[in-house]
Amino acid sequence: MNDHVRDLASVRDATERLLTAAAKLDNVSAAEPSRLPGWSRGHVLAHLARNADALVNVLAGRPMYASGEARDAEIERDAPRPLNVQLTDLRESAVRFQEAGVAPGDWSRTVELRNGVTDSASRVPFRRWVEVELHHVDLGIGYELEDLPEEFTQREIDFLADRFRGHPDVPAFVIEGDDGRLIPSGRREGEPITVTGRQADLLGWLAGRRDGSALTTDGGPLPALPPL
Template sequence: MTDHAHDLASVQEATERLLSAVAELDNASVARPSRLPGWTVGHVLAHLARNADALTNVLDGRPMYVSAEARDADIERDAPRPLDVQTADLRACDARFRALGAEPADWTRTVELRNGVTDSASQVPFRRWAEVELHHVDLGIGYELEDLPQEFTEREIDFLADRFLAHPDVPATRITDGTRAWHTGREAAEAEVTVTGQPADLLGWLAGRRDGSALTVKDGSLPALPPL
């Protein structure tokens, strides 16, 4: 069973780690390209703040975003802000999210995210943890997939493998780091493809952060994964 309190604490640790790293930047860095196509460092920071608000909405039973257009417009509006404004906003949004998460609630209830996706409320803190960790990497300021906490890496591989499970466009695939194994893709008696690699490289491929060139593929070619 998911321990939402543990994940909320992990969100705080990851956010503080990110804010400490960002504090070493200067205002000019806000306009620097991030690793996400078309987004600057400021876009990533703005997205992280607005995502905290959005997941607060989810826990409070409100729509995650007013609309996709409003989500995008908010990020564009906030992206050029000075660094101190960005970090203060992110810190405040994170505090609101965690404060609501600390209140007594039915964590087994079903909540709705974007595009009609539903999940258990208990999974929302982990979803936020993933946003903070992966977007810290996306900033391109020295934090790499290899630096992610081991627990997070394993759980995010679990999450993403489950996300593509039974997907008709992904062949039945066995994923392994040599110790643990996951399955994803179409249902089949046996895996059509086996993908082996280091945990960071497996996560990078599943999350669309790496091209998979560091992975070893047996019995086929590396599956092309749908966008997240």
């Protein structure tokens, strides 16, 4: 069982780190490109605020977003806002998420996210933690994959490996990180390729943040991963 209470605390801490770092920007730098293609830093901040509200919807049993088009339109609408407005919105939406997280509820229930994806309610706080940590890196303001908490990195590698496990378009592979663990992923058929590297590089590859050039295999090319 996921420890949603502990994860909520981790979300709060990660959000404070992000807000403190983003407060050093100004309106000009907030409008500059992020590391995500086609998105400014303002887009990333706007997405984080709207994602917090969307996960409140999930916990309340409502649709995460009205539609994919509505989600995209809200991000485009909010991206150009002044930095102080962005940060206030992000902080207030984070408070709403925390309030939803401490409300009484059945954390073993199944909830629905985007595109028909379902998960346990108890994992929603971890999903929010992922959003905050990885998008902090995406801002390109000095917070790198190497700076992520060790527990987070290990859990997100496990989560993404599980996401690709059994995927018909991903060759079988085994992840071997510098923590010594072996994690199978990809197709269940065929002789798996072992992919070895530092935890940060493995996470970056699995999460689409690095090209995998720092990783090594025991034979054959690095498996191509579909977008998340």
